[in-house]
Amino acid sequence: MATSGLVQPPVHALAAWHAYRRVPTQEGRSALRRLYPHLVAQQRYLASCRDVGGAGLASIVHPWESGLDNSPAWDEPMSAVAAEAAVMRAYRRRDTVHADPAHRPTDLDYARYVTIVTAYRANGYRDDGLADRHPFLVECPLFNAAMGASESALAGIAEVIGVDPGPHRERAVAITEAVVTRLYDPGSGTFRPRDLRTGRLTPARTVLGLTPLILPDLPARQVDARMARPLPSHDRTAGDFEPLRYWRGPSWTNITWLVRRGLLRHGHDRLAAGLRTSMIDLVSVAGCHEYFHPDTGAGLGSPAFSWTAALLLDVLAD
Numbered sequence: 666m667a668t669s670g671l672v673q674p675p676v677h678a679l680a681a682w683h684a685y686r687r688v689p690t691q692e693g694r695s696a697l698r699r700l701y702p703h704l705v706a707q708q709r710y711l712a713s714c715r716d717v718g719g720a721g722l723a724s725i726v727h728p729w730e731s732g733l734d735n736s737p738a739w740d741e742p743m744s745a746v747a748a749e750a751a752v753m754r755a756y757r758r759r760d761t762v763h764a765d766p767a768h769r770p771t772d773l774d775y776a777r778y779v780t781i782v783t784a785y786r787a788n789g790y791r792d793d794g795l796a797d798r799h800p801f802l803v804e805c806p807l808f809n810a811a812m813g814a815s816e817s818a819l820a821g822i823a824e825v826i827g828v829d830p831g832p833h834r835e836r837a838v839a840i841t842e843a844v845v846t847r848l849y850d851p852g853s854g855t856f857r858p859r860d861l862r863t864g865r866l867t868p869a870r871t872v873l874g875l876t877p878l879i880l881p882d883l884p885a886r887q888v889d890a891r892m893a894r895p896l897p898s899h900d901r902t903a904g905d906f907e908p909l910r911y912w913r914g915p916s917w918t919n920i921t922w923l924v925r926r927g928l929l930r931h932g933h934d935r936l937a938a939g940l941r942t943s944m945i946d947l948v949s950v951a952g953c954h955e956y957f958h959p960d961t962g963a964g965l966g967s968p969a970f971s972w973t974a975a976l977l978l979d980v981l982a983d
Contacts, residue, residue, distance in 0.1 A: 717792075722848075736912040743774070841880045872898045918944055
């Protein structure tokens with residue numbers, strides 16, 4: 666079967682635990698019992714094979730693994746990937762058939778995406794030796810926050826199904842400490858990705874910097890949060906802010922939902938309420954679009970996006 670070695674942010678345990686807590690039935694417990702070993706295996710893979718930096722965090726090997734495909738957060742590490750936009754003449758981009766090309770990643774972005782995924786595939790999607798040969802290696806705040814929060818979710822699942830939750834709690838604490846140590850930038854008061862090729866935090870100030878709020882054990886000094894509504898995916902004051910282009914400015918319901926959950930966990934009820942109102946207002950005016958213009962509220966991308974609808978139902982249920 667043709668497949669890819671690329672992964673996605675490990676939110677699966679979070680989703681399973683959240684769904685169970687909404688409706689804690691016997692059928693739900695049975696489902697958690699079936700899912701548990703697979704969720705544990707996913708976490709084990711990321712914590713071992715993907716810990717390229719050796720500091721307890723997982724590395725992403727492609728911007729797509731972050732979920733924020735063409736975020737300005739990746740501009741610096743992507744600039745070191747050798748590629749030419751002309752490469753894309755050999756491909757037909759399906760995304761620009763259904764969306765305005767001005768709203769999508771550029772041909773040069775896609776040429777670099779192809780270069781990175783081809784390099785990973787050429788080595789059979791093997792993770793050993795990544796540090797020596799792979800062109801893109803980044804410790805992402807969202808990816809690792811999801812990994813840490815998933816360990817906390819697995820602790821809850823373990824208790825429900827009669828398994829020792831202790832190891833999950835210990836790993837959650839260790840991941841949180843590594844996220845703070847490796848990815849927190851005190852100068853901006855937010856978290857930033859770390860480019861393992863250079864050892865530096867990437868300079869762009871994006872919504873990724875707020876996502877570690879989903880970590881329940883995040884220290885108080887990192888919890889202070891100030892944000893605009895709707896929540897943009899990139900700093901509105903940045904020179905490369907683009908309110909129409911995919912992850913370079915628009916507001917996304919999935920990220921807003923995650924940040925809202927983090928704010929609630931850490932007692933920022935007023936800010937969380939503001940994000941909830943923003944999510945409802947965007948959909949009530951524009952519909953369940955894939956993403957939204959952060960200033961006008963206009964719907965962008967797909968006009969009937971399932972995760973927007975699902976997450977709206979979730980916040981309405983609160």
